[in-house]
Amino acid sequence: xxxxxxxxxxxxxxxxxxxxxxxxxxxxxxxxxxxxxxxxxxxxxxxxxx
Amino acid sequence: xxxxxxxxxxxxxxxxxxxxxxxxxxxxxxxxxxxxxxxxxxxxxxxxxxxxxxxxxxxxxxxxxxxxxxxxxxxxxxxxxxxxxxxxxxxxxxxxxxxxxxxxxxxxxxxxxxxxxxxxxxxxxxxxxxxxxxxxxxxxxxxxxxxxxxxxxxxxxxxxxxxxxxxxxxxxxxxxxxxxxxxxxxxxxxxxxxxxxxxxxxxxxxxxxxxxxxxxxxxxxxxxxxxxxxxxxxxxxxxxxxxxxxxxxxxxx
Amino acid sequence: xxxxxxxxxxxxxxxxxxxxxxxxxxxxxxxxxxxxxxxxxxxxxxxxxxxxxxxxxxxxxxxxxxxxxxxxxxxxxxxxxxxxxxxxxxxxxxxxxxxxxxxxxxxxxxxxxxxxxxxxxxxxxxxxxxxxxxxxxxxxxxxxxxxxxxxxxxxxxxxxxxxxxxxxxxxxxxxxxxxxxxxxxxxxxxxxxxxxxxxxxxxxxxxxxxxxxxxxxxxxxx
Numbered sequence: 001x002x003x004x005x006x007x008x009x010x011x012x013x014x015x016x017x018x019x020x021x022x023x024x025x026x027x028x029x030x031x032x033x034x035x036x037x038x039x040x041x042x043x044x045x046x047x048x049x050x
Numbered sequence: 051x052x053x054x055x056x057x058x059x060x061x062x063x064x065x066x067x068x069x070x071x072x073x074x075x076x077x078x079x080x081x082x083x084x085x086x087x088x089x090x091x092x093x094x095x096x097x098x099x100x101x102x103x104x105x106x107x108x109x110x111x112x113x114x115x116x117x118x119x120x121x122x123x124x125x126x127x128x129x130x131x132x133x134x135x136x137x138x139x140x141x142x143x144x145x146x147x148x149x150x151x152x153x154x155x156x157x158x159x160x161x162x163x164x165x166x167x168x169x170x171x172x173x174x175x176x177x178x179x180x181x182x183x184x185x186x187x188x189x190x191x192x193x194x195x196x197x198x199x200x201x202x203x204x205x206x207x208x209x210x211x212x213x214x215x216x217x218x219x220x221x222x223x224x225x226x227x228x229x230x231x232x233x234x235x236x237x238x239x240x241x242x243x244x245x246x247x248x249x250x251x252x253x254x255x256x257x258x259x260x261x262x263x264x265x266x267x268x269x270x271x272x273x274x275x276x277x278x279x280x281x282x283x284x285x286x287x288x289x290x291x292x293x294x295x296x297x298x299x300x301x302x303x
Numbered sequence: 304x305x306x307x308x309x310x311x312x313x314x315x316x317x318x319x320x321x322x323x324x325x326x327x328x329x330x331x332x333x334x335x336x337x338x339x340x341x342x343x344x345x346x347x348x349x350x351x352x353x354x355x356x357x358x359x360x361x362x363x364x365x366x367x368x369x370x371x372x373x374x375x376x377x378x379x380x381x382x383x384x385x386x387x388x389x390x391x392x393x394x395x396x397x398x399x400x401x402x403x404x405x406x407x408x409x410x411x412x413x414x415x416x417x418x419x420x421x422x423x424x425x426x427x428x429x430x431x432x433x434x435x436x437x438x439x440x441x442x443x444x445x446x447x448x449x450x451x452x453x454x455x456x457x458x459x460x461x462x463x464x465x466x467x468x469x470x471x472x473x474x475x476x477x478x479x480x481x482x483x484x485x486x487x488x489x490x491x492x493x494x495x496x497x498x499x500x501x502x503x504x505x506x507x508x509x510x511x512x513x514x515x516x517x518x519x520x521x522x523x524x525x
Binding site for chain 1: 104105163281
């Protein structure tokens with residue numbers, strides 16, 4: 001079944017990519033920022049599992 | 051919680067990044083950029099699926115990344131029950147959380163694909179239905195982790211839920227698949243045409259590897275954040291003990 | 304281990320026989336649900352008959368959540384959990400005992416539900432062998448899963464709402480398989496009933512084995 005190329009279809013395709021990359025990007029930023037904030041609060045010796 | 055002095059002794063990490071994650075991060079970003087270029091510019095519309103195949107390049111990678119993360123969660127959970135290791139407990143948590151994110155994205159993108167191809171957001175096909183059930187099961191896992199409890203108790207409970215969920219995956223998959231075939235609702239995405247042209251195959255593989263790298267990167271950071279939270283609890287307890295001890299010393303004199 | 308199981312099963316069932324919670328609360332609930340579905344589907348007898356298999360097992364699932372909650376709430380009272388921990392009973396045996404007790408209670412619920420459905424939805428039972436085997440396999444699976452998640456999530460007020468979230472998605476394959484098999488038994492769908500029954504058997508075995516394996520750590524740590 002060949003999907004017809006309509007303006008709608010392109011919005012859906014782009015939407016899927018934007019949602020995915022957007023969600024992953026938001027999560028990544030949130031987690032890195034949280035990591036920085038927490039690192040400041042924990043004594044240096046305990047900051048990493050090694 | 052007092053703020054430890056921001057200037058740390060030389061060499062102490064100031065964030066959850068490390069050389070490993072930076073390398074991973076760079077590779078992931080490069081991979082994503084390349085994937086987008088291939089998905090939109092270099093490959094053309096599929097013979098059968100038309101332009102909707104470009105959604106496949108993001109849908110399939112999220113679900114494969116999710117499956118890998120769930121397997122990782124199962125392994126870490128098993129190890130946690132066996133060896134009572136904090137590391138594997140937190141690692142299991144990190145994998146589950148990133149996995150839930152991936153599953154959620156799979157559902158959303160799958161619904162968009164369904165809308166494009168079949169006109170309906172949900173057609174009860176095998177893969178999406180299985181994904182929905184797994185999504186719920188791992189939300190349950192995260193909920194169990196949220197219950198207030200001592201770390202040991204929480205670790206045991208979560209590990210059990212994680213292992214039970216993982217053991218269910220093949221059962222859910224097979225039964226839903228069979229059920230969907232009764233309704234002729236095979237996987238919405240159809241079987242990947244084994245003769246897909248070189249470019250399409252490459253793009254799909256590239257996308258799958260890239261998303262896996264992204265997933266590992268996110269899981270590593272999440273693990274480290276969880277570790278820090280754990281340490282804060284420990285530090286908090288230590289400080290309380292110290293404060294108490296200081297009190298007693300003062301009284302003694 | 305089997306001896307321990309029978310001891311626990313006996314205790315639970317005797318407790319239930321004396322307190323009659325399942326009898327007085329769950330059975331009326333089941334009847335209420337049968338009626339409610341009738342209202343919801345506008346008393347369309349044709350539709351109700353067609354939907355019977357699914358509605359039956361959905362009702363069983365919701366009843367199971369209630370029975371599991373009850374089963375593990377009584378453990379929390381009076382430090383029974385500690386007593387169990389200190390007793391010489393094997394955790395696997397305790398698990399199997401609770402599974403047996405849950406199994407019996409759920410089977411009773413299903414019998415009553417079956418009668419209600421025959422009466423209210425005008426269903427003619429057929430395919431008795433398949434109905435029986437499917438019921439036993441499905442109920443065993445439900446009981447095993449319930450006894451695995453029950454101790455994690457039942458019995459304390461702030462945890463009660465977690466049990467349905469944990470249990471229902473996990474029991475979805477049971478609902479699926481049992482409903483489809485019932486449809487085949489009632490002559491509403493063609494073939495494959497015994498394959499669904501086999502799948503139910505696999506589910507039950509997986510959860511029974513898992514339960515016996517992890518109840519040790521579960522009892523210690525929870």
